[in-house]
Amino acid sequence: MAEHILLRDLDIPDIRRFEVYTRHGGYEALRKVVTTMTPDDVINEVKKSNLRGRGGAGFPTGVKWSFIPRQEPIKYVVVNADESEPGTFKDRQILEGNPHQLIEGALIAAYAIQATAIYIYCRGEFWDLTHALDRHIEDARQAGFVGENILDSGWSCEVHTHLGAGAYICGEESALLNSLQGLLGQPRVRPPFPAQKGGGLYYEATVVNNVETLTNVPWIINNGADAYLQIGTPESPGPKIYCLSGHINRPGNYELPLGITFRELIYEHGGGIPDDRKLKAILPSGASGPVLPATDAVLDTPLTYEAVAKIGSTLGSASIILIDETVNMAWAGSKMTQFFAHESCGKCTPCREGTYWSRRRYDTLLAGRAAEKDIDILSDVAGQMTGLTLCALGEFAVNPVVWTIKHFRQDYLEYIQQAAAEEKPAARGKGKAARDAAAR
Amino acid sequence: MLKEKYADRIAAIFAKYPDKRSAMMPLLYLAQEEYGYVTPEALGEIAALIGVDPTQVRSISGFYTMFREEPKGKYWLQVCTDLPCALRGAEQFYQELLAELDVEDGGTTADGMFTVERVMCLAACDRAPVLQNNFHYHENLDMDKMRALIRQWREEAGQPAPDAAADSADPDDSAAG
Ligand SMILES: Cc1cc2nc3c(=O)[nH]c(=O)nc-3n(C[C@H](O)[C@H](O)[C@H](O)COP(=O)(O)O)c2cc1C
Ligand code: SF4
Ligand code: FES
Numbered sequence: 001m002a003e004h005i006l007l008r009d010l011d012i013p014d015i016r017r018f019e020v021y022t023r024h025g026g027y028e029a030l031r032k033v034v035t036t037m038t039p040d041d042v043i044n045e046v047k048k049s050n051l052r053g054r055g056g057a058g059f060p061t062g063v064k065w066s067f068i069p070r071q072e073p074i075k076y077v078v079v080n081a082d083e084s085e086p087g088t089f090k091d092r093q094i095l096e097g098n099p100h101q102l103i104e105g106a107l108i109a110a111y112a113i114q115a116t117a118i119y120i121y122c123r124g125e126f127w128d129l130t131h132a133l134d135r136h137i138e139d140a141r142q143a144g145f146v147g148e149n150i151l152d153s154g155w156s157c158e159v160h161t162h163l164g165a166g167a168y169i170c171g172e173e174s175a176l177l178n179s180l181q182g183l184l185g186q187p188r189v190r191p192p193f194p195a196q197k198g199g200g201l202y203y204e205a206t207v208v209n210n211v212e213t214l215t216n217v218p219w220i221i222n223n224g225a226d227a228y229l230q231i232g233t234p235e236s237p238g239p240k241i242y243c244l245s246g247h248i249n250r251p252g253n254y255e256l257p258l259g260i261t262f263r264e265l266i267y268e269h270g271g272g273i274p275d276d277r278k279l280k281a282i283l284p285s286g287a288s289g290p291v292l293p294a295t296d297a298v299l300d301t302p303l304t305y306e307a308v309a310k311i312g313s314t315l316g317s318a319s320i321i322l323i324d325e326t327v328n329m330a331w332a333g334s335k336m337t338q339f340f341a342h343e344s345c346g347k348c349t350p351c352r353e354g355t356y357w358s359r360r361r362y363d364t365l366l367a368g369r370a371a372e373k374d375i376d377i378l379s380d381v382a383g384q385m386t387g388l389t390l391c392a393l394g395e396f397a398v399n400p401v402v403w404t405i406k407h408f409r410q411d412y413l414e415y416i417q418q419a420a421a422e423e424k425p426a427a428r429g430k431g432k433a434a435r436d437a438a439a440r
Numbered sequence: 441m442l443k444e445k446y447a448d449r450i451a452a453i454f455a456k457y458p459d460k461r462s463a464m465m466p467l468l469y470l471a472q473e474e475y476g477y478v479t480p481e482a483l484g485e486i487a488a489l490i491g492v493d494p495t496q497v498r499s500i501s502g503f504y505t506m507f508r509e510e511p512k513g514k515y516w517l518q519v520c521t522d523l524p525c526a527l528r529g530a531e532q533f534y535q536e537l538l539a540e541l542d543v544e545d546g547g548t549t550a551d552g553m554f555t556v557e558r559v560m561c562l563a564a565c566d567r568a569p570v571l572q573n574n575f576h577y578h579e580n581l582d583m584d585k586m587r588a589l590i591r592q593w594r595e596e597a598g599q600p601a602p603d604a605a606a607d608s609a610d611p612d613d614s615a616a617g
Contacts, residue, residue, distance in 0.1 A: 086561040087524045124506045125562050127575040160456045165465055165504035168560065182464030182490070184503055202459055244566070245524035251566035287523060321524050321565075335523040339560055 005219045005239045006212065007255045009097025018139035021100040027145055029218035030104050033111050034153045042112040046217065049225035050237050055080055055171075055210030056285070056316045058236075058305040061217075067195035068113040068205050076206040077110045078180070078194075079120040079214060082164055082171035085286035086339060087319035090241035091211035093253050095122070095129050098215065099136045103159060105214035107145065108221060110157045113207055117158040121176050124165040133161050168343035172391050173208040175345065177201050186347045187391035210317070212241055232258035236304035240318055244270045247277070247324040259307075263299040266322065278325040281408070284308055285316025287336040288396035290403040291329070329408035330415055334362035336400035344393065351394035354385040358401055365412065368419040375412050379405060442485050446470060450489065460490050464500050468507050477508040505559070506575070513548045513555035515593050518572045521558045524565035533569040534558065536583050540590070553599055554590075 004010050014020040021027070033042050047062025068075060079102070083091040094102055106118045122130040137159045140146045148156045162180050169175045170185040173194055179185035180201060192199030200206025216238055220228050229237050236258040242265055245251050249271030256269065262282060266272065273279050279294040284303075290313040292298045301307050308315040323332060341355035361378050364370045382401040385394055405412060443450065453466045467489060471482035478501045487494040501507040508516075519537065521530045534556075538545060541554050548555040564570040567579035578589060594601055 083563045084561060086522045087565055088561075089563040089565055092563045123563070124504070125572060125575065125577075128577070162456075162462075163465065163469065165468070166506035166559075167504050179465070180462060181459060182461035182500065184499060245568075246527040246565075251528075251568075253566070321527070323527065327527070332523060335526060339522060342560060 004255050006101070006215050006241055007093060007097065007253060008101065009093070010255075015101075016097055016099055016136070018100060018136065018143070021098075022143075025222070026100050026218075027104055027140070027143070029221035030107050030111075030145060031151060032221055033108050034151045034155065039112050039114055042108060042221070045225050046112070046220060049220045049228040050234070051213065051216050051220060051228070052236065052238075052305065053210055054212035054216075054240070054317055056085070056288070056314075058315065061209065061213055064195065064209070065109065065112050065207055067193075068207060069197060070114075072197055072205045074202075074204045075113050075115045076201040076204060077106055077113065077115045077118045078173075078177065078201055078206055078208045079106050079118065079211060080171060080173065080176060080208055081120055081122040081126065081211045082168075082176060083126075083211070084123055084168040084171050085288060085317060085319055086336070087245045087283065087286040087321040088243055088317050089245075090243050090253050090317070090319075092126065092129065093241070094211050094215050095126065095133060099133055100140065101218055102211055102215045103137060103140055104145075105217035106159070106209075107150075107157065108217050109207060109209060109214055111155060113205075114155065115157060115207070117160065119180060119201065120159070120161045121170070121180055122161055122163055123170075124163050127163065130161050130163055137161070167345070168339075169345040169391075169393060172393060174199075175391070176208065177206065184345075186345045187393075189390065212317075233302070233304050233306075235306050236315075240303070242269075242303070243317075243319045244322065245319070246283075246321040247273055247279070247327075248322045249274055259302045259304050261300050261302050262320075265303065265320070266299070270322075273322065273324050279322060280325045280327060281323040281329060281332070283321040283323070284318070285314045286319040286321065287339050287400060289314040289316050290399050291332075291407060293407045328414060329404045329411040330362075330365060331411075333400045333404035334359075334366055337362055337397070340393065340397035340400075344397070348388075348390045348394065350385045350388040351390075351397060354381050354394070355397050357381050358397075365415050368415060368422060370416055370419060372413070372416055374416075375405060375409070442467070442470060442474060442482070443489060445474070461492065463490055464497065465504075468497070468501050472507060477511050514553050514597055516555045516557075516574050518557050518559040518562075520560070520562045520564070520568070520570050522561040522565075524561065525568035525570065528565075528568040530569045533581065533583070533586075537586060540583065540587065551599065553594065553597060 008015050012024055043062055043065045051061045052058040053061055081091055110118050137146060146159045164170050167185050170179045172187050174188035175185045194200040194206045194208050197205050232238050238258060239255050240258045242254045254269045282292045282294050292313050298311060301311050305315050337358045341359040344351045344355045346352045358378060358381050361374055365374060378401050382398045385398050453463045454460060467486045468478055471478055475482055483494045483497045486497045519534045521534050538556060541549055543549050543556050546557050562570055564579055569581045570579045
């Protein structure tokens, strides 16, 4: 197997330690940019590499950096380490196993926009991890890579961590910034966008990037954008960490090029589905993106931003949840709806009320007290949320409802038919769907 | 008082940010560490340190699941039962854990030792079932591992199991205890 670019802890177990990281070329990319490149050189190289954001939206990173107004005296880089999407656990492995490469990548981003400080916003549950990260930052500071006058360049940049406290919405970048400012962790109205004066951290121009995104950057600087473009596809270049969870023999993180197929990932790398059961559904982007039925056409689709969009879903952060034939997808839809109802920040009515009512409908359905019209009510509620919410969480929340109904309506009917059968005294025992629900 | 007892730590927190208000969450964690939960007095102390109204501190602590506004068990167990974990048996594990500790969903054991709650995804789906005990991860769990952990935590707390009297009839067990 080729050497890893991101999960280098799999090749060099102790690489999380500063001495080991530097012994394997660590912080050479930072030295290179600070001593031989202008900020614009750095932005242009990252632009050329076509590195796309790994936090979910796939926005080109170099382009994002180029939006930052040069003349502003105070600018920030904020690292999004809130990782809370169901099925996502890649940033955690980077933070645990290869933290210096993230710190180095964040410093390069900070140099590119001439930021004065970096804040790494970690989800609160990464409590131990964040305290360890503080020590890693301290090691980098001791060596002169963090703080005043970095490598005698005249450029100074502090690096701090900040712990969240259990709120999925704080992964949304503007809510994250509010949370970091000690305000309620709710999204901001945009524009202004974070990159603009007035929209970022403390209302200064700010780059927000995901952990995995920034961890790519030192490699791009060391090896060049052209080498990076050799990996993956032109529209989706580079390596990606795929998180495999649910019904899969070998759950875990897999660093592989963008553009491999679902089939290769699931059956060759993930070891297939337990007990050779049939794969029923794939959630390519956790709970947030549309579910896909596991057809041959889907399985042969390459994992790129563009190809997954073409088949009606999103690659997101590639948190791939596998669901086998034993599962009723109405139950899965209800689980995801519970998630969004719990995580809605409550700022706008369609999302707050919509997720609440959908959850109640699912409770009725799973309890065997629903009729066929309830499926339409679920669709209607989802329809009333679409396009009317302040942030993307409201859009995400619609997906599990709409797409499980669209692809797996029969599963909903199973609960309903069974409810109808139980009304009749002659009906014997409980139906399969109710038994499944009871077992969960 | 936090202010006197943790003067250095508080100074270090404020030094991280250009705006005092950013100290809100770190100070809530500090208060929780000191008092076991975010007490009404703590809200006042934090408000005074930052220079805001206590109701503003209250709204922040109420927004996040990791700040607790009432006392919890000494061991606060948060079990993930979100979709990926549920596909790997987390719900059954959760029910067995509740039964083992004889506690309701979301409740605290009579001896005040354990609070058991469900939580959403903990970014450990590949190691389900998983829980956090006071924010520390325990992964790839099953009930055998869980019983061993519970025994260990009880010993740590000097609090033998409620049925320890019955157990101690067994010589092996009392030797281990
Ligand atoms: C509800 C919601 C939750 C999000 N959670 C995360 C997250 O946990 N981590 C993350 O990096 N991005 C998350 N994002 C995306 C961020 O808003 C932002 O696009 C991203 O951090 C930008 O970094 P990138 O360009 O490097 O991907 C979330 C977005 C939404 C709407
Ligand atoms: S869409 Fe939902 S999560 Fe987003 S701001 Fe509105 S209520 Fe909050
Ligand atoms: S679903 Fe349980 S840790 Fe992710």
